[in-house]
Amino acid sequence: MNKIKVGFISFAHMHAATYLFSMLKRDDVEVVGIADEDAERVRPYSVERGIPYYADYNELLSQEIDAVVICSENARHAEITKRAAEAGKHVLCEKPLGLSEAEMLEMIRVCKEHDVQLMTAFPCRYLTSVRQAKEAVDAGQIGDILAMKGTNRGTMPGGWFIEREKSGGGAVFDHTVHVMDLMHWFTGSKVEEVYAHAETLFHDTDIDDAGMVHVKFANGVVAVLDPSWSRNRTFPTWGDVTLEIIGTKGVLNIDAFAQKNEVYSDVTGKAAAWSFWGDDMDEGLINSFVESIRNGKPVEVTGEDGYYSARVALAAYESASTKRTVQLKSQA
Numbered sequence: 312m313n314k315i316k317v318g319f320i321s322f323a324h325m326h327a328a329t330y331l332f333s334m335l336k337r338d339d340v341e342v343v344g345i346a347d348e349d350a351e352r353v354r355p356y357s358v359e360r361g362i363p364y365y366a367d368y369n370e371l372l373s374q375e376i377d378a379v380v381i382c383s384e385n386a387r388h389a390e391i392t393k394r395a396a397e398a399g400k401h402v403l404c405e406k407p408l409g410l411s412e413a414e415m416l417e418m419i420r421v422c423k424e425h426d427v428q429l430m431t432a433f434p435c436r437y438l439t440s441v442r443q444a445k446e447a448v449d450a451g452q453i454g455d456i457l458a459m460k461g462t463n464r465g466t467m468p469g470g471w472f473i474e475r476e477k478s479g480g481g482a483v484f485d486h487t488v489h490v491m492d493l494m495h496w497f498t499g500s501k502v503e504e505v506y507a508h509a510e511t512l513f514h515d516t517d518i519d520d521a522g523m524v525h526v527k528f529a530n531g532v533v534a535v536l537d538p539s540w541s542r543n544r545t546f547p548t549w550g551d552v553t554l555e556i557i558g559t560k561g562v563l564n565i566d567a568f569a570q571k572n573e574v575y576s577d578v579t580g581k582a583a584a585w586s587f588w589g590d591d592m593d594e595g596l597i598n599s600f601v602e603s604i605r606n607g608k609p610v611e612v613t614g615e616d617g618y619y620s621a622r623v624a625l626a627a628y629e630s631a632s633t634k635r636t637v638q639l640k641s642q643a
Contacts, residue, residue: 314341315604316376320368320391321346321383322353323471324405326432326593330380331356333597340601346371372398378428378604381405384477385484389414392429393421401428403600407488407624408617410479415621419614430600430610431617433492435552437595438567441493444556448497453558456498459534460557461490465550467540473518480628481518483509486538487624491526492616493554500530501619505637507627513541524627538624547573547585 317340319331334340346368347353357364365371372379372394378401381391389409395402402422408431409415422429435441447453463486471477472485495501504527509519520540527533542550552567570589596612603610626637 314339316341316343318371318376318379319345320379320381323384324382327382329593333594343376344371384471385479386477389418392418396422396425396427401604403430405432407621412622415618428610429614431612433612434592434596435489437592439590440565444565453563454560456532456558458557461554462537463490463552464539464541466542467514473516482520482540483522483538483627484624488620490536491620491623494534498528498532500528502526502623503529503639505626505630507630509631547583
């Protein structure tokens with residue numbers, strides 16, 4: 312079996328390491344290089360594992376590789392994705408896909424023009440509880456969806472995430488996209504109206520760390536989402552992903568990280584910790600990406616999926632600023 316050859320571009324985002332480990336588990340994948348302008352940041356993953364290092368990602372793109380995984384700062388997603396597509400490489404891009412609607416649509420266009428796959432990194436689709444809930448909804452077990460309530464409440468990541476020119480926004484941008492993608496997926500519809508608040512409530516920063524995003528879908532479903540960095544450093548884990556789906560025949564509740572044990576250890580002190588034992592969502596994402604490339608099938612989470620979710624977050628900022636409902640047009 313010929314191995315799929317993959318390169319990694321930037322370890323700025325913390326998910327890069329887990330994606331790499333998932334790739335290395337597969338016998339049919341060869342990680343041929345890691346590109347990052349910060350050599351020390353990737354040394355534990357490149358030099359110490361015998362993976363070639365490139366200071367310039369263009370040098371990596373000139374190698375004989377099939378695909379790249381992009382985990383750069385959000386502001387660089389578009390530039391790197393388009394260069395990768397022009398080099399004929401399939402792309403798995405960390406979320407949010409881009410910083411503007413025009414930028415994301417251009418990424419999608421360039422990838423299609425060069426006949427390469429563009430997958431958005433939404434690993435929450437590969438959580439066991441999420442997939443089982445999707446099967447239940449599709450089977451009609453709760454009837455037609457009427458409304459949804461979701462949360463993505465995490466710990467403030469710091470670093471470039473709170474530098475607006477690199478991140479594009481704070482918690483509302485960072486945490487809206489994951490659950491909004493699930494909402495799009497469950498309803499099979501797209502958001503057409505957004506009304507939101509964005510505030511700084513929990514940290515001494517110049518960027519939002521809390522918000523409330525209200526949306527209406529084209530099929531009439533209404534939903535509300537809490538995307539925040541409201542978990543402090545002593546919280547047992549980095550955050551949560553929950554979704555309550557109200558249907559005409561019943562209600563379905565998803566607690567994405569409920570498969571966990573409570574750990575009390577003298578090694579770490581008296582604070583409790585959670586040890587998650589469920590399926591690895593990052594591994595599920597990577598496996599899906601690799602299988603799509605190997606079998607020549609469309610990726611499960613497309614660039615368009617990334618676009619539709621990120622534009623809701625962008626509209627949320629517009630709504631929070633103007634204190635008005637924002638109407639979204641059909642695109643992509």
